[in-house]
Amino acid sequence: GKYVVNGGISTWTLVNFYERTPGAFPDGSLNIPEGGNGVPDILDEARWEMEFMLDMQVPEGQPLSGMAHHKLHDLVWSGVPSMPPTEFDNDSPTNGRYLMPPSTAATLNLAASAAQCARVCVSLTREFADRCQLAAERAWDAALANPSMFYGRIPGNGGGDYGDNNVDDEFYWAAAELYITTGEAEYLDFINASPLFTRFSRMLPIWWGGTGALGSISLAIVPNGLPEEDIARIRDQIVRAADGYLGTSEVEGYRAPMGANGYVWGSNSGVLNNALILALAYDFTGEQQYLDGVVSSMDYLLGANAVNQSFVSGYGTTSMQHPHHRFWGNQGNYPAPPPGALAGGPNGSPSDPTAIEAVNTLPTARRYIDHIGSYSTNEVAINWNAPLA
Template sequence: MLTFPHPHHRRSARTRRRTGRRATAGLLTAALLSGGLVLAPGAAGAQSAARDLATAAAAAAITPVRVNQAGYLPDGPKRATVVSAATEPLTWQLRGASGAVAAAGRTVVRGADAASGEATHLADFSAYRGTGPGYVLVVDGRSSAPFDIRADLYDGLRSDAMAFFYHQRSGTPIEASLVGPAHARPAGHVGIAPNQGDTNVPCQAGVCDYTQDVRGGWYDAGDHGKYVVNGGISAWLLVDSFARARRAGTASALGDSTLRIPERGNGVPDVLDEARWELDFLMRMQVPAGRPYAGMAFHKIHDAAWTGLPTRPELDSQPRELHRPSTAATLNLAATAAQCARVFAPYDSAYAKRCLSVARTAWTAAQANPALYAPDSDSTGGGAYNDTQVTDDFYWAASELYAATGERAYRDAVTSSPWHTSSSALTPTGFNWADTAALGRLTLATVPNKLPAADIGRVRASVTAAADGHLATMAGQGYAVPIPANGYVWGSNSQVTNNAIVMATAYALTGQQRYRAGVLETMDYLLGRNTLDLSYVTGYGDTYARNQHHRFWAHQYDASLPNPPAGSLAGGPNSGLQDPVAQERLAGCSPAACYIDDIGSYSTNEVTVNWNAPLAWLAAFAAERRAPKS
């Protein structure tokens, strides 16, 4: 068994992908695309040889005609990227399942794409409004992967991307009746041997002299840690997804009995039920009254040492430890609990009241301890998630508390924050768990509040300006990705999806179709229109990632274990090559090509809650069917 003690330094990182040159090391990122290879624990040399064989097979199957392999919406943009050095336009044909030509046209020469290192053309068949399965785009004698054109294209992904969080639940059995037998498992970390449980967890030495019940919540990623700052942004995105849909009049698709979770049928929207599983955990991480740092939030809880791959949650025998409180974690708690108070109120007023009390307490504690930072060195057994810039977290928390209460003290904290007028709140590389000012900005732009009209107008204008910037970035690229060519870092797919959320918010504010089109083209990138000709979402597309870094979804290392469930998003290209597999296999890759579908490549191929949360948000947005806005 191979064990990689990965750092999880900044999971919000940006990544990149390989170029289209099949013979280069960059193309090795396609290794194991077929997913049929199972690597049992064994010699590294044998694993390397198997990777080479899988790489060769995958490279031979790659087509230069790159499409969204899941498909396209009838009323949305329909564009493909064609890898070609031709300096003149090429003829394209859209063919139906029968082979008949449904539409035809000429490509637009785009030339060199900096991120992929490829010469590209654009094929645009948006004018075609027919529907059906099994279309292919044929350019210069080469066919794309097959795809559908249908209005319900994203309905399944809306459900599957949200279901990811039930799969990741800690402290409860994952039921076969809800996820199928392959992904079912007993409850993890409930104190049944060999687990030591999360109901009575001690602190690291020197942090506290008592224990805390911190059961529940979501496992953060491929490990068994639970981190407040990462869980906070993830829970916020799920709740915000519902709140956005409610404002748009489309919340029924996220309502009660729409997800495969145990709480279905309880009268509460299922997305809120799922978020509550994490919110309850976040509130359990608050330091009790009468203790040092009362009201603050412990930064994280995880194993005392890294566990190997694979390790089923219920078989994890490591001691669990609470790590010292931090200002960032406390402000995450304040922000998410305040959002809870606002959004949950119509469904569970008592719970909303409890959330608001927790939020107020956390805010006061953070004000009293404004510079208590998680140490960068605390990365044994779990990620450090260190963050020494927390003024953005203060702004986010103040915005949520103001939106929830309308109280002057929180409004003053909003308007006096430098982030309130800073252009840095919404950046080209996107928001993430460590950079949260954008979350406050999005809340103030969309939730009714009593800021002066001119102030609200400026906040909203900043959102549309940022969205226009993302559209401009996409327009200058061969693959229409809303991050710059130098933005492919750890978790680049979360930067991509978070920037698409900004565009979707701009659409909600203005009704202008270009923003919706930008969101849908972002989905194209995630689902196969990229230099790897690969869908990053398990179960979606002709060829998709299926060996993501995870201790239970570890079929590549143990044939008795499953691959990730459908709807799981891989982290994506990472030009930093921050794991041994990436360093061995991807040296020299172009930015958008630095990805490998290998369970050992935690810096390019892990899953996390804060990557799947924006995917779920976007899938719900893309799945909506309503009369188009002018």
């Protein structure tokens, strides 16, 4: 399936990387089809997902205009392995991808990430920037008009649910991105009225269902109209959060910035998102301890962990080779995973039969298996791979 709430945080992460370090991944630095178009490659990658999210917005003149469809996927779980949907007839009741209803969470993900893309693309591709800004503003207005369209299991098979029945964080994030991009008072008023504006730690950890911290991070690093004392306060709160992660890493056996309760589905993305906070603290203070924390996080992902394995395909003498993925299908006529794919990682409550049988009685940090059948420990996802950049 394809999911807007995964797309939002993934797009934001790549574009935020560009806003922090615009010289990284310049045009032609990656082996992608868009190379040579005059646009930094990292923004080309972000645009790929942004185009999908824009297409998920309900058109003008239709019921719920401006809202974003939550996701699209098959009506039944597709087999493993299987070819990409573009390679076979995917327009049939038994083998097709279907558009699911809109949700407030998806709509606010679109509003936030489209506003962010609009400001970074304005000097590169003005037409696309204008398209993004219009979509962001339409999405914001639609979310205000429909603040409680929470997604449930519709139909409940063939794709992940990604339900989110608390969108206070998404509203705050979207308001922050729109304010930075437009400077309009409507969004500033919303930011100031939100209790999240003064409570950075309340918005952690960062994940697809908890995105408020993204708004504060953008306010802390992208020039905007906030008073200097507000920006300084946000930065100080980020540094204090980083101190907490350093404290955690110091008592963890493998020095990851994640405690015992962090071993959930996609735990490796938690390591990376916490490392992002450490990296920001280093940017703000220049203190070596925060950079060391980032390095320790990468050490954990690349093999200094309880299973003695790199969770990143193609990196390390013993690296992940058999991800749960439809067309990296672990068969001779299917491609192997390319270098750089990140496994979800140890899961204290594995839910797939493969992991339950093989690792469920092991200590929590060892509940991982490099097997194509282990979707709860060895799946790959864009919102886990984006912070690996």
